[in-house]
Amino acid sequence: MSAAKEARYSLGGARSGSPTKAAGRRLSTADTASTRRPPSGDRPDERVKVFLRVRPPKAEGETPGALRIKPDGKGVVVYREHATIPSSDFEFDRVLGPSASQSDVYHAAVKPIVEDVLNGYNGTLMAYGQTGAGKTYSLSSIAADAIGMIPRAAAEIFSHIEQDKIHEYTVYMSYVQLYMELIQDLLRPESENLQIRENEGGVFVGGVHQQEVSNITQCLHLLHLGDRNRTTAFTALNAHSSRSHAVVMLTVIKRRSVAGNGDAEIQRVKVGKLFLVDLAGSERLKKSKSTGLRASEAKSINLSLTTLGMCINARADPNATHVPFRDSKLTRLLQDSLGGNAKTSLLVAACDAGEHCEETLQSLSFGQRAMCVRTQAVVNERVDYKTLHAEMIAALETQDKKSSLLEATLLEKDAQLEAVQTRLQQEQADAARRLEELQRERQALEAERARQLAEQQAALAAEQAHKQQLLAELEASWAAAQGLTEKHEAQRQELLAEVATQRQQLAAAHAAAAEAAQRHAQELEEQRRAAAAEAAAAAAEAAAARAAAQAAAAEQLSTAKEELGAQLAAAQEELARTQQLLVGSRAESRMLGEHHEQQLKDIEADWSGKVTEAQAAGECQLAAAQATIAARDQTIAQLQAAVGKRDDSINQLSHMVEALEAGKAELARQVAALQGELQAAHHQRRHAEAAAAQRQREWEAALDEERQLVAALQTQVEGYERSRMALAKSFFENKMRSDAAKMIQRHWRQYRLRRIRQQQTEGYQALNSAKATISSLAQQQRDLEQRRRANLAFSGQTLVGDNLNVLQEAVESIVAAFILPARDLKSLQSIKSKMAGGAARQSMALHAGSGGPLGPSMLSRTSTPNHDLIKAINPLAESLPNSARSTPRDLGADAPPPAAPLQQFHAAQQQYGGQLPPGPQLSRPSSYGQLAQQAQQAQRGPSREGSFRGGLAGLANKVMGSPMDRLRRLSSGHYQQQAGQHQPRY
Numbered sequence: 001m002s003a004a005k006e007a008r009y010s011l012g013g014a015r016s017g018s019p020t021k022a023a024g025r026r027l028s029t030a031d032t033a034s035t036r037r038p039p040s041g042d043r044p045d046e047r048v049k050v051f052l053r054v055r056p057p058k059a060e061g062e063t064p065g066a067l068r069i070k071p072d073g074k075g076v077v078v079y080r081e082h083a084t085i086p087s088s089d090f091e092f093d094r095v096l097g098p099s100a101s102q103s104d105v106y107h108a109a110v111k112p113i114v115e116d117v118l119n120g121y122n123g124t125l126m127a128y129g130q131t132g133a134g135k136t137y138s139l140s141s142i143a144a145d146a147i148g149m150i151p152r153a154a155a156e157i158f159s160h161i162e163q164d165k166i167h168e169y170t171v172y173m174s175y176v177q178l179y180m181e182l183i184q185d186l187l188r189p190e191s192e193n194l195q196i197r198e199n200e201g202g203v204f205v206g207g208v209h210q211q212e213v214s215n216i217t218q219c220l221h222l223l224h225l226g227d228r229n230r231t232t233a234f235t236a237l238n239a240h241s242s243r244s245h246a247v248v249m250l251t252v253i254k255r256r257s258v259a260g261n262g263d264a265e266i267q268r269v270k271v272g273k274l275f276l277v278d279l280a281g282s283e284r285l286k287k288s289k290s291t292g293l294r295a296s297e298a299k300s301i302n303l304s305l306t307t308l309g310m311c312i313n314a315r316a317d318p319n320a321t322h323v324p325f326r327d328s329k330l331t332r333l334l335q336d337s338l339g340g341n342a343k344t345s346l347l348v349a350a351c352d353a354g355e356h357c358e359e360t361l362q363s364l365s366f367g368q369r370a371m372c373v374r375t376q377a378v379v380n381e382r383v384d385y386k387t388l389h390a391e392m393i394a395a396l397e398t399q400d401k402k403s404s405l406l407e408a409t410l411l412e413k414d415a416q417l418e419a420v421q422t423r424l425q426q427e428q429a430d431a432a433r434r435l436e437e438l439q440r441e442r443q444a445l446e447a448e449r450a451r452q453l454a455e456q457q458a459a460l461a462a463e464q465a466h467k468q469q470l471l472a473e474l475e476a477s478w479a480a481a482q483g484l485t486e487k488h489e490a491q492r493q494e495l496l497a498e499v500a501t502q503r504q505q506l507a508a509a510h511a512a513a514a515e516a517a518q519r520h521a522q523e524l525e526e527q528r529r530a531a532a533a534e535a536a537a538a539a540a541e542a543a544a545a546r547a548a549a550q551a552a553a554a555e556q557l558s559t560a561k562e563e564l565g566a567q568l569a570a571a572q573e574e575l576a577r578t579q580q581l582l583v584g585s586r587a588e589s590r591m592l593g594e595h596h597e598q599q600l601k602d603i604e605a606d607w608s609g610k611v612t613e614a615q616a617a618g619e620c621q622l623a624a625a626q627a628t629i630a631a632r633d634q635t636i637a638q639l640q641a642a643v644g645k646r647d648d649s650i651n652q653l654s655h656m657v658e659a660l661e662a663g664k665a666e667l668a669r670q671v672a673a674l675q676g677e678l679q680a681a682h683h684q685r686r687h688a689e690a691a692a693a694q695r696q697r698e699w700e701a702a703l704d705e706e707r708q709l710v711a712a713l714q715t716q717v718e719g720y721e722r723s724r725m726a727l728a729k730s731f732f733e734n735k736m737r738s739d740a741a742k743m744i745q746r747h748w749r750q751y752r753l754r755r756i757r758q759q760q761t762e763g764y765q766a767l768n769s770a771k772a773t774i775s776s777l778a779q780q781q782r783d784l785e786q787r788r789r790a791n792l793a794f795s796g797q798t799l800v801g802d803n804l805n806v807l808q809e810a811v812e813s814i815v816a817a818f819i820l821p822a823r824d825l826k827s828l829q830s831i832k833s834k835m836a837g838g839a840a841r842q843s844m845a846l847h848a849g850s851g852g853p854l855g856p857s858m859l860s861r862t863s864t865p866n867h868d869l870i871k872a873i874n875p876l877a878e879s880l881p882n883s884a885r886s887t888p889r890d891l892g893a894d895a896p897p898p899a900a901p902l903q904q905f906h907a908a909q910q911q912y913g914g915q916l917p918p919g920p921q922l923s924r925p926s927s928y929g930q931l932a933q934q935a936q937q938a939q940r941g942p943s944r945e946g947s948f949r950g951g952l953a954g955l956a957n958k959v960m961g962s963p964m965d966r967l968r969r970l971s972s973g974h975y976q977q978q979a980g981q982h983q984p985r986y
């Protein structure tokens, strides 16, 4: 392949000068490495670290000896193919030779990054190198004896997580591939056109599946799954050549609690992202023998690697103002890793084979330049507001629970205290009540005792009084009896005296009566003698007189006698009566005496009985009283015993009361102590509550701020959501447009294929003509050489050489254009642009009519940028959604919104009878009119192709013209001027 072709795969060397010259300079100057080396004073962690791994040469087809590693393990010297003179030497952070194991590579290049990632840094390991150099082997191998960097890094992460008991970790894994500028999720292969997004956290793949992994087994499973979905293919250089760039992303979220302002703990989160990038290998189509799709893949790979090289160059150049990250999805994805917020290591894979010396040199140059890229990694630590919010709420709830518990405890204590106090009060009341009862009982007992005593005393007094009364009565009775006795005695004495008096009187009466009777008898005798004398006289007289007197005396006697007899009888009666009376009186007196005696006796008996009775009664009463008194005494003793018992119980109760008082005092003391504790607890609680309230206020303030932030974020998110919805809508519409456009594009491609085949035929014809011209020119050159040898001074040889080179390049381009598959739109576009440029210049030249400078320059690029040409050739590609080429630049800002493409497509189908008109100007149809216009334009398409063919014909005509004429034209210098203005750039 020509130098220009090779330059296409160079990484950034094309930034100055032509690729050929740049490549030549890079390969030939030994000072490149030294001039690009980072300053010695640099800290290694401030730049990309580069490690070279040299794969052992394969047994067949490779000649070892192209590389020699210096003894210091950092330098390497490259020997060009079939040469013994060192071509260039490089110095890296470490060179790992063919004998280096995977473990050596891991410890040198990956372990520090993994440790940084675990500390919240972003880390990247990129494997770069030509195809088959061992990138995938180094990164993804899961062979037991050669475990690659990805499994090792994952194992190290989980090993670290297992050992770290302080932090909490969450690990997510994503695996994507970048295939033909499309990002596909290897864990969700159906997601095949993911988009790269950017936010304040950096660049990320939007919508990529992030699988949470908790152990190495899950990681390996996902790795295996991703590897299965990754695109690989057989090439001449590698049986399992990776046809895509693969990126494994391990996101390690590390949470830790740190003390905040107050006692609160703030959750801080470190988010470390580890990117393990297995870049597809650069390859030369010639060596890899890739054709068709493989060749397209290789071009896409080389293109993205070229952009990567340019980005590395720009990052390494302190004066560079622009880094073309957006030129490829690979560089856009690795933007943070290429000098942004990441610690990056580059593993350059190379092989010690002379056959691949050029590629190895190119890889080493790439690595050498990467060493100059500075990085600015910072720890991605932030407050985990979401978790913090949840934890603060939980803490508040816990605090509330604690407060509630404390309150409940306090309430319980209060209740206990109150219960104790109530119990104490109750006990006190009980004790007081019992005391009162006891006192009352005591008083009652004492009163009872007093009453009983009083009663007893009263009873005794009454008894005494009764006794006294009885005694008094007895005495009175006795006195009365005595008085009566005395009275009776006196009466008896009186009676006796009276009797005696009466006796005396009776005796006197008797004596008087006897004296009266004697005197009376004497008188009566005398009166009888005087009456006898007078009786005798009177006897005489008396006898007379007697007799008369006798008679009268007799009469008188008789009368006297009668009178006397009467008197005597009366006296006698009287006497009898007196005697009777006396006897009666005596009887009476006796009777009275007896009566009195009897009465006395009776009285005495009565009184003695009564006294006895009274005495007995008194004694009985006394005994009863004594018994009563004894009973009373016994009762009193019992009462006293009861009182004593009561006193004892009162004493016991007093003791109990004292004990209770002591207990009460103790309880009061405990209560006081508890109250003290309670107050202390209240104080603490108030303090804690105040602190909690303060914290709560702070948290609430923080929460408010957070809420505001969240609200702002929510607003943003809503905005994003709206824009996402709008984007989704537009994506959907674009998808529909894209579908329609694809359909149109398919028709267009079919048409283009037909046209290209036709052009191919024409091109081959032109090519044959050009070849004939080239052979003719070679003949001319040989003639000129002969002339030069013949010392014919002719300065146009270089021009002829240039002319030949340029022509050769044109021919190769034409050949490449015609043999490239029709699917390779870029190549078609490139050819198209070249042809269009050539045609334009040709027409200009024809217009000028002066046979102006034509030839090789007509294949050089015009000033139109590549993407404009792409757009011009295939504007439908521009309208593809989510594509690097999707920017609809051809639509004016005020263009009306496009109608639904399917409708347009159907309308167009109807209009053109089911066959859509092909055409090159199929810009995104915004209306049916535009679609129809495009269709017409597509029908007019051959006009461009006509100019293309015209350009070829013109080229053929020009190159088939007279060699000397062309030589003269070329020698006029116009070509150099044109070439200077339009340097080909690839």
Ligand SMILES: Nc1ncnc2c1ncn2[C@@H]1O[C@H](COP(=O)(O)OP(=O)(O)OP(=O)(O)O)[C@@H](O)[C@H]1O
Binding pocket: 054, 055, 056, 098, 129, 130, 131, 132, 133, 134, 135, 136, 137, 138, 238, 240, 241, 242, 243, 279, 280, 281, 282, 349
């Ligand atoms: N250090 C090494 N030791 C032994 N074999 C290796 C080493 N490096 C690579 N190989 C072998 O070389 C071959 C190619 O390796 P690998 O597929 O990793 O290359 P690559 O750089 O990924 O290629 P591509 O870019 O095409 O994917 C594999 O068979 C691999 O086993």
